[in-house]
Amino acid sequence: xxxxxxAAQMRTIENAAIDSGDTTGLILMERAGQAIVEAILKEWPExxxxxxxxxxxxxxGNNGGDGFVVARLLQQQGWRIDLxxxxxxERLPPDARQNYxxxxxxxxxxxxxxxxxxxxxxxxxxxxxxxxxxxxxxVDEMLVQVIGQVATxxxxxxxxxxxxxxxxxxxxxDSGRQxxxxxxSSGTLTAxxxxxxxxxxxxxxxLSQGSALSGKTVVKSIGLDQKVRDLVSGIELVKEARSxxxxxxxxxxxxxxxxxxxxxxxxxxxRTGAARLAARGALRIGAGxxxxxxxxxxxxxxxxxxxxxxxxxxxDGDALGQVLEDARINALCLxxxxxxxxxxxLVTVALTSGRACVLDADALTVFSDDPQTxxxxxxxxxxxTPHEGEFARLFADIADKLATPATTGPAYSxxxxxxxxxxxxxxxxxxxxxxxxxxxxxxxxxINSARREWAAPWLATAGAGxxxxxxxxxxxxxxxxxMQAAEAAAWLHVECARKFGPGLIAEDIAETLPLVLRKLx
Numbered sequence: 001x002x003x004x005x006x007a008a009q010m011r012t013i014e015n016a017a018i019d020s021g022d023t024t025g026l027i028l029m030e031r032a033g034q035a036i037v038e039a040i041l042k043e044w045p046e047x048x049x050x051x052x053x054x055x056x057x058x059x060x061g062n063n064g065g066d067g068f069v070v071a072r073l074l075q076q077q078g079w080r081i082d083l084x085x086x087x088x089x090e091r092l093p094p095d096a097r098q099n100y101x102x103x104x105x106x107x108x109x110x111x112x113x114x115x116x117x118x119x120x121x122x123x124x125x126x127x128x129x130x131x132x133x134x135x136x137x138x139v140d141e142m143l144v145q146v147i148g149q150v151a152t153x154x155x156x157x158x159x160x161x162x163x164x165x166x167x168x169x170x171x172x173x174d175s176g177r178q179x180x181x182x183x184x185s186s187g188t189l190t191a192x193x194x195x196x197x198x199x200x201x202x203x204x205x206x207l208s209q210g211s212a213l214s215g216k217t218v219v220k221s222i223g224l225d226q227k228v229r230d231l232v233s234g235i236e237l238v239k240e241a242r243s244x245x246x247x248x249x250x251x252x253x254x255x256x257x258x259x260x261x262x263x264x265x266x267x268x269x270x271r272t273g274a275a276r277l278a279a280r281g282a283l284r285i286g287a288g289x290x291x292x293x294x295x296x297x298x299x300x301x302x303x304x305x306x307x308x309x310x311x312x313x314x315x316d317g318d319a320l321g322q323v324l325e326d327a328r329i330n331a332l333c334l335x336x337x338x339x340x341x342x343x344x345x346l347v348t349v350a351l352t353s354g355r356a357c358v359l360d361a362d363a364l365t366v367f368s369d370d371p372q373t374x375x376x377x378x379x380x381x382x383x384x385t386p387h388e389g390e391f392a393r394l395f396a397d398i399a400d401k402l403a404t405p406a407t408t409g410p411a412y413s414x415x416x417x418x419x420x421x422x423x424x425x426x427x428x429x430x431x432x433x434x435x436x437x438x439x440x441x442x443x444x445x446x447i448n449s450a451r452r453e454w455a456a457p458w459l460a461t462a463g464a465g466x467x468x469x470x471x472x473x474x475x476x477x478x479x480x481x482x483m484q485a486a487e488a489a490a491w492l493h494v495e496c497a498r499k500f501g502p503g504l505i506a507e508d509i510a511e512t513l514p515l516v517l518r519k520l521x
Contacts, residue, residue, distance in 0.1 A: 033069025035220035059130035060087030065096030067129025084112035115149035132166030133173035136409040144187030175413030176210025241448035241487040256288035260477025274337030281470025284510040287477040317345040331477035335360035336466040356381040356476040368393040382427035456497035463506025
């Protein structure tokens with residue numbers, strides 16, 4: 001897995017490298033500038049043909065220092081540069097000030113006083129080196145106007161390209177949220193074509209507005225990879241959800257019971273489709289056996305629809321208890337199409353059994369009026385898979401905090417919210433969305449982004465979440481721990497949608513899984 005860093009963690013890494021004598025801030029700034037230029041020319045190789053024109057917007061901190069380096073390097077390659085500084089040069093940090101002086105010996109520094117003094121320009125490149133990851137307060141209205149103005153600037157050979165250093169200005173790098181004034185007012189920020197950051201992506205590149213406004217995120221090395229690894233060994237970082245062939249492989253000589261027996265509980269007549277989708281997902285992802293627990297009213301309906309899946313009659317909690325006398329059943333899925341009338345009774349019996357459980361949809365909604373009753377029954381082998389509405393019903397105060405406008409950074413994020421929910425529930429929580437976050441009670445956390453180059457808009461279809469619940473259940477049956485199962489399932493879910501593409505319906509997700517698994521192995 002790939003780690004994602006907060007702004008504070010990246011500062012810790014940089015400071016550790018400098019304090020150890022391995023490097024200096026000035027060297028790191030030079031490497032950052034070189035990496036940005038390399039990324040730009042790799043993305044737009046036609047810009048190697050001169051003449052070219054760049055507008056560089058530098059801020060009052062070290063992000064601005066990176067901008068001075070880029071300006072100098074591009075000018076040395078023959079570019080025409082218009083550089084604007086927001087703030088007072090006398091108050092720049094030492095390393096940024098040295099690079100300011102180096103640039104000032106080569107070219108002019110214009111004060112950034114408003115959009116009017118850049119509106120007349122028509123550059124190929126606009127470099128946003130205003131704030132980056134260090135932003136902790138809303139940008140002022142003048143800068144919002146400047147950022148808006150750059151979107152309309154057009155070069156001689158076509159649209160200007162906007163490249164951000166570390167993070168598009170105006171966004172909190174830990175949450176991906178726009179920082180706004182206390183009254184909630186804010187201007188509209190402009191999406192970058194590309195954001196260049198260093199060593200690892202930041203949390204904000206994968207969360208909320210950040211994943212949309214960062215454009216293509218390019219991660220470049222500036223020689224600190226070992227320091228990142230040292231930090232990883234001592235601190236539990238947020239990671240990007242992935243799966244591995246090792247976790248999903250089946251050994252030669254194993255039999256069906258070696259890979260677990262999953263039980264998926266279905267709703268009544270006319271409401272069994274969601275459970276059948278979940279059960280199919282559990283079977284496709286490798287559970288050795290999958291049984292549908294169905295009320296008597298729906299037995300004939302389900303029996304006519306299934307082949308590899310098995311069928312048991314489960315009308316109520318007592319019947320479920322009898323089915324669970326089979327100790328080989330080791331993972332349960334409750335919620336998809338279950339219906340509210342039976343859900344509380346069935347969930348109570350399922351949780352009391354101590355088996356691994358995935359709770360989704362109706363199995364969560366039925367406890368909206370009394371979430372604590374659910375929390376008191378949950379155990380560490382459970383996974384909750386709420387969408388934002390279900391999350392708000394179970395964790396109302398946490399959801400309210402997340403919905404409150406962000407006025408200072410680091411802002412409260414989906415990572416913070418999901419971690420808090422997992423700690424309260426005492427089990428893994430998977431908060432669904434295009435930036436799905438998975439967290440365990442001990443703080444372990446992963447993000448599965450389905451935006452930008454990982455976009456899977458076709459998942460916005462009825463039943464997709466039911467298949468995800470089935471994937472998790474199947475992996476729990478196979479023996480993966482809840483965090484591993486949720487991470488792998490979320491990633492595979494998106495990969496299936498991306499593999500299939502337009503026209504996807506929920507039934508296609510599980511049927512596409514073999515193609516994804518074959519590529520993975």
